[in-house]
Amino acid sequence: MILxxxxxxxxxxxxxxxxxxxxxxxxxxLRRAYKDRENVLVLNDLRIEHNGETAQIDHLIVYTYGFIVxxxxxIRGEVNINEYGEWSRSYKGQWSGVPSPLKQAxxxxxxxxxxLCANTEKVIGKFLGIQQGLGARCYDVFSAIxxxxxxxxxxxxxxxxxxxxxxxxxxxxxxxxxxxxKFYNLVGxxxxxxxxxxxxxxxxxCRFLMAEPITSSDATPAQFIALENTSSSAIPVVKDExxxxxxxxxxxxxxxxxxxxxxxxxxxxxxxxxxxHCGACSGLTAQSGRYGYYAQCxxxxxxxxxxxxxxxxxxxxxxxxxxxxxxxxxxxxCGASFVYT
Numbered sequence: 644m645i646l647x648x649x650x651x652x653x654x655x656x657x658x659x660x661x662x663x664x665x666x667x668x669x670x671x672x673l674r675r676a677y678k679d680r681e682n683v684l685v686l687n688d689l690r691i692e693h694n695g696e697t698a699q700i701d702h703l704i705v706y707t708y709g710f711i712v713x714x715x716x717x718i719r720g721e722v723n724i725n726e727y728g729e730w731s732r733s734y735k736g737q738w739s740g741v742p743s744p745l746k747q748a749x750x751x752x753x754x755x756x757x758x759l760c761a762n763t764e765k766v767i768g769k770f771l772g773i774q775q776g777l778g779a780r781c782y783d784v785f786s787a788i789x790x791x792x793x794x795x796x797x798x799x800x801x802x803x804x805x806x807x808x809x810x811x812x813x814x815x816x817x818x819x820x821x822x823x824x825k826f827y828n829l830v831g832x833x834x835x836x837x838x839x840x841x842x843x844x845x846x847x848x849c850r851f852l853m854a855e856p857i858t859s860s861d862a863t864p865a866q867f868i869a870l871e872n873t874s875s876s877a878i879p880v881v882k883d884e885x886x887x888x889x890x891x892x893x894x895x896x897x898x899x900x901x902x903x904x905x906x907x908x909x910x911x912x913x914x915x916x917x918x919x920h921c922g923a924c925s926g927l928t929a930q931s932g933r934y935g936y937y938a939q940c941x942x943x944x945x946x947x948x949x950x951x952x953x954x955x956x957x958x959x960x961x962x963x964x965x966x967x968x969x970x971x972x973x974x975x976x977c978g979a980s981f982v983y984t
Contacts, residue, residue, distance in 0.1 A: 645674050646849050649687040665717035666701050668810045669787045676814035681842055682707045684849050693758035698751040705845050706821050708837040709781030714748040718792045724799035745806055748784035753922050756782050760917045760924040764954055766851050767844050778924025779838055783820055787813045914981035920945035929970040929983055936963040955979040
């Protein structure tokens with residue numbers, strides 16, 4: 644499904660016009676491939692902002708197992724990628740270096756991952772008080788190059804070369820990466836351990852990324868009544884971040900109707916730690932030191948302060964406390980309390 648199309652624009656610059664045309668060409672191939680697919684959602688020309696940084700994403704694919712950023716690149720003539728992943732191009736017989744669009748796409752998807760992980764509860768909500776995770780989803784990038792370019796990737800690293808395609812082959816590359824198992828491939832489906840999104844979750848994520856209001860149909864009173872009828876003993880105590888049915892119990896940007904009477908008894912929400920250096924949302928360990936409380940990343944070794952703005956009201960009036968091995972974020976603005984996991 645195409646949820647956000649590429650707007651028709653033009654520029655007084657021939658170079659910018661060529662880039663705009665390339666983005667429209669890629670959007671055309673994506674529309675032809677996925678306009679009738681419910682398990683693949685396409686957002687063209689998407690802008691996100693997080694932590695003082697901005698990413699302008701040409702094409703974002705949200706599918707059952709994760710996210711793919713496609714960076715369009717208008718290049719005429721010859722393109723060469725060496726063994727270090729460095730790009731050069733020829734124009735009228737003259738060779739010069741050019742920035743790698745794949746590196747640009749990697750920066751974009753890193754910021755996207757950080758943005759989603761920082762807003763996990765708003766993006767996919769909770770089910771029976773259990774916070775679902777976004778860090779373990781698939782995050783990939785591709786670069787779609789002009790169809791009339793001549794690409795020499797003979798010296799390029801193999802994994803990098805596979806991410807560089809011409810516009811008309813973009814859907815083939817995406818389908819291979821998304822790797823949907825055929826309905827008759829039962830063995831493949833059984834051994835496919837990738838955590839997956841439901842169609843409703845995918846729509847919810849896309850509306851969040853486009854900053855669209857979430858309607859009351861996303862959290863109806865019937866859902867809250869179903870939760871009210873669930874005994875507290877039936878609530879699982881083991882957190883499973885993957886393949887958890889989606890049933891949001893909080894409203895986001897809806898009309899001020901009070902559904903609180905349908906809500907289950909208040910519980911302390913869990914809050915995932917995230918490395919500010921590499922964006923990892925797992926493998927972090929809470930620590931206390933001379934300068935306060937922080938999370939140490941098992942991937943890059945970096946330290947990230949646990950004090951942050953309140954996920955519920957965005958207030959900066961928060962404090963971190965520790966009781967035995969439990970680290971808690973308390974908001975003095977709205978009174979919300981979160982336990983770091």
